[in-house]
Amino acid sequence: EVQLVQSGAEVKKPGESLRISCKYSGDSFSNRWIVWVRQSPGKGLECMGIIYPSDSDTRYSPSFLGQVTLSVDKSMSTAYLEWSSLKASDTAMYYCAKTRSANGYSDFDYWGQGTLVTVSS
Amino acid sequence: EIVLTQSPATLSLSPGERATLSCRASQGISNYLAWYQQKPGQAPRLLIYDASNRATGIPARFSGSGSGTDFTLTISSLEPEDFAVYYCQQRTVWLTFGGGTKVEIK
Numbered sequence: 001e002v003q004l005v006q007s008g009a010e011v012k013k014p015g016e017s018l019r020i021s022c023k024y025s026g027d028s029f030s031n032r033w034i035v036w037v038r039q040s041p042g043k044g045l046e047c048m049g050i051i052y053p054s055d056s057d058t059r060y061s062p063s064f065l066g067q068v069t070l071s072v073d074k075s076m077s078t079a080y081l082e083w084s085s086l087k088a089s090d091t092a093m094y095y096c097a098k099t100r101s102a103n104g105y106s107d108f109d110y111w112g113q114g115t116l117v118t119v120s121s
Numbered sequence: 122e123i124v125l126t127q128s129p130a131t132l133s134l135s136p137g138e139r140a141t142l143s144c145r146a147s148q149g150i151s152n153y154l155a156w157y158q159q160k161p162g163q164a165p166r167l168l169i170y171d172a173s174n175r176a177t178g179i180p181a182r183f184s185g186s187g188s189g190t191d192f193t194l195t196i197s198s199l200e201p202e203d204f205a206v207y208y209c210q211q212r213t214v215w216l217t218f219g220g221g222t223k224v225e226i227k
Contacts, residue, residue, distance in 0.1 A: 035216065044208065044218055044219070044220050044221050045165065045208055045210075045218040046217075046218070047215070047216040047217065047218070050216070061215060061216075062122075095164055095165075097164075097165075100167070100170060100176075105153075105212045105213070105215075105216060106212055107155035107167060107170045107210060107212060108155075108165075108167060108210075109167045109170075109176060109177075111164035111165060111166070112164065113164060114164055
């Protein structure tokens with residue numbers, strides 16, 4: 001069975017850097033896209049970007065381009081979401097998910113459990 | 122950007138009643154629409170893809186319909202575990218979600 005297991009909750013200060021992870025198991029890591037989704041407190045869902053592990057092809061939402069970096073380590077079947085300088089407005093729950101189809105523009109059939117990121121001085 | 126507008130924001134119903142949730146797209150998206158259920162403290166769960174196809178393991182009481190700009194998720198008879206927030210998501214121009222409909226116990 002496919003599983004995505006995310007790293008644990010983080011508490012950071014504004015200006016600090018952070019990388020969170022999403023470990024994939026149960027199927028081939030390379031033939032589906034991984035998406036990162038932000039859910040701010042009490043708000044809805046936003047797709048931040050998608051990455052294709054096979055060749056690291058990456059697409060970003062215009063809202064998040066330049067704000068975060070997506071990457072993968074194929075040898076570890078793990079995807080990463082990274083910030084170089086956090087802001088208070090980055091406080092949110094972050095989910096990784098797998099696309100149902102090989103097309104990056106897809107829906108998402110398996111999700112990680114979420115990583116809560118809190119940014120506060 | 123394609124904007125998805127869900128209505129109503131909140132639906133107050135009793136177990137056993139029928140729930141009808143709406144999702145309207147700001148431009149035509151063919152049938153490229155999915156529905157998700159999210160319960161407190163949990164990740165979203167895929168219910169319906171391509172407007173009307175149930176995802177693996179989803180009960181038959183959940184059904185989806187529509188194409189173009191207007192879509193509907195119907196829960197034929199609400200079970201206690203169905204009270205949650207429901208989101209629609211399109212996959213044509215980028216990937217965007219609607220604002221959600223909360224189905225609460227009346």
